[in-house]
Amino acid sequence: MDDIQILIDELVKFRDARHWEQFHNTKDLALAISIEAAELNELFLWKTTEESELVDSTKLKEELADILAFSLLLAGKHGFDVKEIVLEKIKKNGEKYPVEKAKGIAKKYDEL
């Protein structure tokens, strides 16, 4: 079995042992991702870009894992194939950001 599915299965097992499926509706899972993303960002608040690279690796791993966990739970809830949706998004972004227009430029596609 693939690693992504292994992770989703472990997360679901953790959730179900605690009878938490009742709380894991789509809207609240999305909210949870966003709250975890803010906790990740808090590691860098008031820090320069350079200082931010020196972030405590343990904390970075934990915050990132939280975001991934809720994202995988949400994907699993809707039966999405994570590999497929990310590859499709890369393809779509390739059309929005063609290499010749986007190279070296950090602008949104509608400003390119």
Place this chain on the structure above:
Amino acid sequence: MDDIQILIDELVKFRDARHWEQFHNTKDLALAISIEAAELNELFLWKTTEESELVDSTKLKEELADILAFSLLLAGKHGFDVKEIVLEKIKKNGEKYPVEKAKGIAKKYDEL
């Protein structure tokens, strides 16, 4: 090769073709995750929990894919083993939320 690594490799290829590594510092990658998380949440704004379950599946996939993409790029940048950090977080959360205390209760561990 595992699916997670395949995704990270594809994301890095996409990034490098556009010479975007220069923008992808840790602080801004974290910010990007949080902005994509807000776009995901916008799908559910002013919607009830029930209405939110009926979200357009294509949009949900795309927003989720964006969050996963930046999360994987950040993990890749720091050389993290995604499977390992998520499994470790599940283990740690198991200690913070023991089944007997957390079952059926959606409270933070420090309020249990």
Place this chain on the structure above:
Amino acid sequence: MDDIQILIDELVKFRDARHWEQFHNTKDLALAISIEAAELNELFLWKTTEESELVDSTKLKEELADILAFSLLLAGKHGFDVKEIVLEKIKKNGEKYPVEKAKGIAKKYDEL
């Protein structure tokens, strides 16, 4: 003097007594707002809409005050007239959401 200016002055006094102006660049102030907004949202995570109305009033006040504080500091830093920019935005939103089209409908203006 007006209440908004009184608040900005108090916030600046607090900041300057701690020599924090050096950290309060525009990008990090925006990030701080977003982190405080997530803390506000955490009060409602896994809670129904109805349960959320019964939120602890003290916590709600504090999280809201944090968001307002950083927003006022950012406005003050750029010399914005808070009353003016909010009234202007209301006017602009009135054009994007004309009463006859938007009445009773919670859609984005480009979907109306």
Place this chain on the structure above:
Amino acid sequence: MDDIQILIDELVKFRDARHWEQFHNTKDLALAISIEAAELNELFLWKTTEESELVDSTKLKEELADILAFSLLLAGKHGFDVKEIVLEKIKKNGEKYPVEKAKGIAKKYDEL
């Protein structure tokens, strides 16, 4: 009448003309603040701290106004006195961050 109350009254008038009070529950207003905060942050994504200071002033005003608008609507909904809650939070933060300990240091109070 004070400027803050003038703003809340205008926002409520705008909301009520569109029959939007039904959507403005506490949980969704908090979510709206967080989504607007992300739009503010998007102005600075992939930009250096220095570049961020040169942000388009019109856009900054609009995003900040959106955050303030939903924050004031939430405060108004709960009958909070905005001036009072911000002054109280400043006082409380003064205890968490005493000048002698916090001067020139951008750490959270529990790390000081």
